[in-house]
Amino acid sequence: MLNCGYKNRLTLLSLLLSVIITNSLIAQGNKHSYQYISPLPGSTLNLPETSIIIREGNKINESSIYGENRIDVIGSKSGRHRGELKLSSDLRTLIFIPVNKFELGEEISVSFEGKILNENGKELLPIDFNFSISNQLLNKVIIKSFKSDLDLNNFKTEGESYTDYNDIFTQTDTLPADFPNVTVSISNDPAPGYIFLAPYNYPFYYNSYLLIIDNNGTPIFYQKSSSWKTDFTLQTKGYLSYWDQQADKFLVMDSAYYLIDGFSCGNGYSTDFHEFLLLENDHSILMSYDFQTVRMDTIVQGGDSSAVVIGLVIQELDSEKNVIFQWRSWDHIEITDATEDIDLTAHTIDYIHGNAIDIDWDGNLLLSSRHLDEITKINRQTGEIIWRWGGIKSRKNEFVFINDPITFSHQHDIRYTNNGTYSIYDNGNLHSPNFSRSLEYELDEVAKTATLIWKFNNEPKTYARAMGSSEKIANNNMLIGWGLHYNERSVSEIKEDGTVALELLLPDTIYNYRAFKFPWKSNLLLTNPDSVAFDSVLVGDSVVTTVNLLNNSSQDDLITITDFFHKDSSFKIQYELPFVLPAQGSEQFEVMFKPPTAGFYIDTLHIRSDTDTRRIAQILVLSGTADTVSENEIVYSFKLEQNYPNPCNATTTIIYEIAKLNFITLRIYDVLGNEISTLVNEEKPSGTYEVEFDASLLPSGIYFYRIQTEEFLKTKKMVLLK
Secondary structure: OOOOOOOOOHHHHHHHHHHHHHHHHHHOOOOOOOOEEEOOOOOOOEOOOOOEEEEOOOOEOHHHHOOOOOEEEEEOOOEEOOEEEEEOOOOOEEEEEEOOOOOOOOEEEEEEOOOOEEOOOOEOOOEEEEEEEOOOOOOHHHHHHHHHHHHHOOOOOOOOOOOOHHHOOOOOOOOOOOOOOOEEEEEOOOOOOEEEEOOEEOOOOEEEEEEEEOOOOOEEEEEEEOOOEEEEEEOHHHOEEEEEOOOOEEEEEOOOOOEEEEEOOOOOOOOOOOOEEEOOOOOEEEEEEEEEEEOHHHOOOOOOOOEEEEEEEEEEEOOOOOEEEEEEHHHHOOHHHOOOOOOOOOOEEOOOOEEEEEEOOOOOEEEEEHHHOEEEEEOOOOOOEEEEEEOOOOOOOOOEEEOOOOOOOOOEEEEEOOOOOEEEEEOOOOOOOOOOEEEEEEEEOOOOEEEEEEEEOOOOOOOOOOOOEEEEOOOOOEEEEOOOOOOOOOEEEEOOOOOEEEEEEOOOOEEOOOOEEEOOOOOOEEEEOOEEEEEEEEOOOOEEEEEEEEEOOOOOOOEEEOEEEOOOOOEEEEOOOOEEEOOOOEEEEEEEEOOOOOEEEEEEEEEEEEOOOEEEEEEEEEEEEEEOOOHHHOOOOOEEOOOEOOOEOOEEEEEEEEOOOEEEEEEEEOOOOOEEEEEEEEEEOOEEEEEEEEOOOOOOEEEEEEEEOOOOEEEEEEEEOO
């Protein structure tokens, strides 16, 4: 292996960098002039493709950046570098992009003359600093091999048994033969929404699927690939994203499932699959694993003189994909901070292993580092560490745990929740005995306390050595992706009281990195109306309504409708299949409701376009009320009024009238027929009543409210928009 020439003392790196930065800035009398500089002055192990980033903090007068010799960049081997000095789309960050790469092992000196004006008309002060380029870089083929070894580490081991699920899981749908069978083993009033998965077969990188399924395990979207895809999720503005092994980047689809963009790290770094955030301002956040050769024999006794040590890089890209923020573990985290189970005498050392990033309440970054047992909060403006919150074997924990004597170990998926709390998936690799669990904490960042307020550790206990996720969803349920485990559940949705709302099983030859749940509706196929409600149909009668289906494609694509799928035989679809819709073309089909008995009916119609490798489905909610007497015979002093306001965005009022003493129930349902709330459940005398429904914790969508007495049954639809 190649020798790394960077003074051979990484254990002193943090101290040295601090001294260098302080001396450099104090010497020029402008210690506080710049909010952020990258590469960090005095830093080492930078890649030859690196750009130079300077940010004062205020907005910049763009016209003032154009001029001669604003920045002078000189390499000790490569000489003076020409390049472009540009202003980021955030209007605060200056970026110098050299025309040619720097050379290995050279020292780079940067002289920024200042003189550029900020929005207040004040000149930026001059600054000089140095950094160095890594001595030698590992071949990308070698890095890819190391990555595969790391990804497969701790997979199947001797003595573990595996169930053949071929005879257990049965399909109720027409799906590809190798489709990852999904079984719903528990369904107990789960939250509305759809579950996003990216399951793949063992061995690694084999037959991967992007998958969106409903609470019954029925796919409304899937896309098959022979290469590995993972981390399929919903981003801001309705975009979908996933990491694609073949493209070696995150790909982004719009709500019609068209590929519209791709995102990868800049400055010469490869893109890691663990995390991608697409922000409202079109900035993106990614991470990279940085493989460097390090003389570990100068750091720990028995260390390898040419070890491959893997650092972590976090980048923020602006809307034009310029790197405007770069944080490197080499500059802030010592190799010896790794937990005790990480062998620092090995040839390959994955000392930090970042696996999740989130945005905290104040806009700063939360980083989960598996091999530090640590959540690190990083100032997104300066790159400095704000605090280090460590678990069971953390070497730099700053917090006191309350109500959690065992803390967390080798965790995944740090998330800041809408409730102002923090959720963690605790893999529990260093718990004794091993077990995994979902955790929720309240943090006091001033007093440095972490109070455990909720946990779920399944009985019998589940243990997942790697992967996994734990995330609050819209109704405060916790969705848990159990990660890498065998013969057990794959996804669980847990209520606040600890009861299981939903449990999904996948075969034990199928892995899934993380699981998500969101409201979702594609805009590729549009129906008018967007739901069908049949009101007061007599038992034995039938009513027909017409639905218009539009191919909303923006790319002149033909869409073949191959199937109408639903479960309740009280609803019938009348149209001959298959049929083809041209782009912006539409067809009408009929929906019939013929109820066999009195009551309230609700179903979902899946309008599908299936191919060998892909399904696109649109969901049409069907509902109906069946009565044994006609509405004309009903005493009209039994009434259920339309809620107001409708649509509503938080609370709404429902008025009903009853003719005489009756036992009344008034309930709210979601589009899948799940009961959301019971507003009235008691005997009431005749009169007119008004009840308020608080929908502030529910996601946007269509809901139904239904009143029932001994003589009266009525259902109406309400729309919640936020």
